[in-house]
Amino acid sequence: MKYLNQPIFLRQEATATVRTIKMSRRAQAGNQIRGPHSALTDFLASNNISAARIRQDYERRVAEAARQAEREGRENGVENEEYEEELESPEQSKKRKRKEAATLVKIKQSKEFARRKALRTGEPDGDDDAIAWGMMYQKARPAPGQLENCEICGKRFTVTAYSKTGPNGGLLCSKCSKELGDEEKKPKAKKREPKSSRRQNQSNLLDGLVQHGALSLVEICVKKVADNINDVEEFGDLPQQLLHRLSQILSKRRVLTPRTLNLFLRPDLDFIEIYDCGKLETDDFQKIFAFMPSLVNVNLRFAGQMKDNVLDYMMTRNSGIKYLQLDAANLVSDACWRQLFRTSGPRLESLKLSNLDSSLDDESVQVMSEHCTNLRRLKLKECWKPGDESLRAIAKLPNLEHLSLNFLRETKCDNLVEVVEKLGPNLQTLSLDGFHDADDRFLETIHSQCRQLSKFRFADNAVCTDKGYVSLFTDWPNPPLTFVDLSSTRDVDNQNPDGPPEPVGLASQGFIALMKHSGSKIQALNISSCRHISRAAFEEVFAKGKTYPHLKELDISFQTVMDDYLVNCIFRCCPAMKKLIAFACFSVRDVRVPAGVALIGGLSAQDNIILEGDYRGELPE
Numbered sequence: 001m002k003y004l005n006q007p008i009f010l011r012q013e014a015t016a017t018v019r020t021i022k023m024s025r026r027a028q029a030g031n032q033i034r035g036p037h038s039a040l041t042d043f044l045a046s047n048n049i050s051a052a053r054i055r056q057d058y059e060r061r062v063a064e065a066a067r068q069a070e071r072e073g074r075e076n077g078v079e080n081e082e083y084e085e086e087l088e089s090p091e092q093s094k095k096r097k098r099k100e101a102a103t104l105v106k107i108k109q110s111k112e113f114a115r116r117k118a119l120r121t122g123e124p125d126g127d128d129d130a131i132a133w134g135m136m137y138q139k140a141r142p143a144p145g146q147l148e149n150c151e152i153c154g155k156r157f158t159v160t161a162y163s164k165t166g167p168n169g170g171l172l173c174s175k176c177s178k179e180l181g182d183e184e185k186k187p188k189a190k191k192r193e194p195k196s197s198r199r200q201n202q203s204n205l206l207d208g209l210v211q212h213g214a215l216s217l218v219e220i221c222v223k224k225v226a227d228n229i230n231d232v233e234e235f236g237d238l239p240q241q242l243l244h245r246l247s248q249i250l251s252k253r254r255v256l257t258p259r260t261l262n263l264f265l266r267p268d269l270d271f272i273e274i275y276d277c278g279k280l281e282t283d284d285f286q287k288i289f290a291f292m293p294s295l296v297n298v299n300l301r302f303a304g305q306m307k308d309n310v311l312d313y314m315m316t317r318n319s320g321i322k323y324l325q326l327d328a329a330n331l332v333s334d335a336c337w338r339q340l341f342r343t344s345g346p347r348l349e350s351l352k353l354s355n356l357d358s359s360l361d362d363e364s365v366q367v368m369s370e371h372c373t374n375l376r377r378l379k380l381k382e383c384w385k386p387g388d389e390s391l392r393a394i395a396k397l398p399n400l401e402h403l404s405l406n407f408l409r410e411t412k413c414d415n416l417v418e419v420v421e422k423l424g425p426n427l428q429t430l431s432l433d434g435f436h437d438a439d440d441r442f443l444e445t446i447h448s449q450c451r452q453l454s455k456f457r458f459a460d461n462a463v464c465t466d467k468g469y470v471s472l473f474t475d476w477p478n479p480p481l482t483f484v485d486l487s488s489t490r491d492v493d494n495q496n497p498d499g500p501p502e503p504v505g506l507a508s509q510g511f512i513a514l515m516k517h518s519g520s521k522i523q524a525l526n527i528s529s530c531r532h533i534s535r536a537a538f539e540e541v542f543a544k545g546k547t548y549p550h551l552k553e554l555d556i557s558f559q560t561v562m563d564d565y566l567v568n569c570i571f572r573c574c575p576a577m578k579k580l581i582a583f584a585c586f587s588v589r590d591v592r593v594p595a596g597v598a599l600i601g602g603l604s605a606q607d608n609i610i611l612e613g614d615y616r617g618e619l620p621e
Contacts, residue, residue, distance in 0.1 A: 107132045152176040218242070226250055235263050244273055251275035251301075258284050270320075271297040278302045285310045289317050296320050301327040308336040315343045325352035325379075334359050338367045345371030352379035352404075362389035369393040379404040381433075391415040395422045404431035404457075413438050417445050424449030431457040431485075440468035447472045457485035459526075462492050466503035466532070469510030473517040480521035484514065487555065488529040499532050506530045508537035515541045515548075523550045528557035528581070535561040542569040555581040557601060563587035571597070 107113050108128060116131055148159050151170030164177040222242060225232060226249040250256045257279050272288055272295060282305050295318045306329045321344060337360055353360060365386050376399055380386060387409040395418050416438050427450055443464055490505035511533050551574045556562055562585040571577060571594055582588050583601035593599045
């Protein structure tokens with residue numbers, strides 16, 4: 001009843017309060033969500049720690065740090081003001097001035113003063129005393145115990161007696177001081193002296209070059225020019241041998257471009273020898289014949305972009321060409337070759353064509369034999385189209401002295417015999433490669449017809465027998481050969497690696513007969529892959545007491561009987577030896593190689609096996 005007698009606004013307030021209390025109890029009792037608690041949650045709850053308390057503690061620490069920094073700044077300002085306001089006695093003032101004057105004199109005599117004064121050149125003249133005073137009153141090093149900012153990282157730290165000075169004169173904290181000290185302790189990289197690369201040394205070995213001592217001055221100059229070929233504007237009046245050497249080096253490095261080609265184009269020259277024309281275009285070939293109208297000797301290798309219009313221009317422009325060598329000119333048609341032979345054939349004395357797979361057929365060779373009657377040297381290598389008809393046409397060339405053939409088409413032995421019968425008496429060099437059907441009749445024809453040969457190559461044949469080679473070299477009236485290549489003349493049968501009972505290819509007796517006939521004059525010998533030569537034959541040929549004074553290059557690759565003993569015998573019997581090739585001779589392991597000899601192959605081919613001295617293999621009895 002008392003409640004009902006209260007004013008209306010009091011009753012409303014009481015009702016709202018009761019409603020709020022009920023809702024709070026309901027929320028605490030009915031709507032509370034419970035779940036698992038972590039160990040950290042229980043610990044914080046037991047110590048009465050909440051998120052609000054953590055934030056309050058953080059804000060309190062930040063405020064205290066700000067007040068402390070402000071207090072330190074105010075105290076430092078008061079100390080500076082007190083120091084500045086401190087009065088000096090007359091004696092102290094005179095003493096201070098004397099010290100300042102002495103210090104200024106020392107500063108003006110220092111190198112730093114001279115450097116700073118020199119930096120002021122071009123500016124208005126200033127007083128030297130101003131520079132000296134500025135140097136004297138630079139910021140001094142803070143005393144130990146004071147606070148300072150690190151020059152590198154900017155961190156504030158306490159200065160000690162061991163604090164290091166940074167690159168710009170400031171102080172460093174302990175961490176930056178340690179890092180700077182570690183960098184100073186690192187050893188400086190030593191400058192390596194220039195040396196020739198291993199790859200270049202191996203390349204020289206494969207070329208048969210063994211360099212002792214410094215290069216000649218001419219060779220050094222030529223290589224220096226080749227290294228800076230892009231900066232060269234012209235060669236001037238270089239002699240022919242140096243131009244040829246430069247062409248070789250630039251071709252090997254594959255840097256012969258249309259720009260560098262211009263360096264070789266001189267109207268007064270009668271020769272052009274470019275060994276790598278792979279980067280030249282059709283217009284570049286035409287430019288050669290346009291700039292050099294007096295050409296007599298033309299040697300262009302890898303001339304893949306040479307076309308009919310280039311040869312047409314050459315026929316009308318260059319009428320004095322006598323020696324022509326073209327390689328990989330596959331874009332020249334058969335009709336153009338025939339026109340060349342008809343127009344320029346009577347003047348040609350040497351013709352060398354190689355790597356032709358789509359032109360130069362039998363008909364073109366027949367036209368060549370009809371019109372190129374003054375040819376003394378003919379070389380057709382890796383030509384796909386010529387065959388038996390070409391051999392019969394070549395046999396009609398009356399003045400031929402040097403013949404080199406390598407056809408990819410199979411030919412008959414009778415046609416090859418006909419070539420030797422007709423041309424043999426005049427031949428001085430004969431090089432035949434890949435004529436698989438030639439038999440002992442061919443060797444007999446050489447024995448009976450050839451009397452002036454100095455070079456003989458007959459490679460890649462598996463028909464001629466060892467008896468045929470014995471008959472060839474026994475009582476042969478021909479003078480001793482200087483160059484012999486009988487590589488890969490052996491029986492090919494994987495099921496019978498030792499060969500048939502009757503040896504096929506160059507075997508032991510044929511090798512002995514060859515060395516008896518030509519051993520006194522021979523300079524280069526290639527018997528690689530002649531696997532039927534026995535160890536006894538090598539021991540007999542290179543026995544103690546025998547000497548081959550002119551033998552410089554020898555290829556004995558794939559001779560399985562070859563070992564260290566036989567190689568030492570070769571070195572002993574060949575005092576002029578410069579290059580010995582012994583690939584796949586797996587028993588050649590620890591050979592002492594004489595100075596100046598390049599041993600290529602063997603198990604130690606990757607090592608430096610060039611020794612000093614004149615050792616020639618002193619062998620036990």
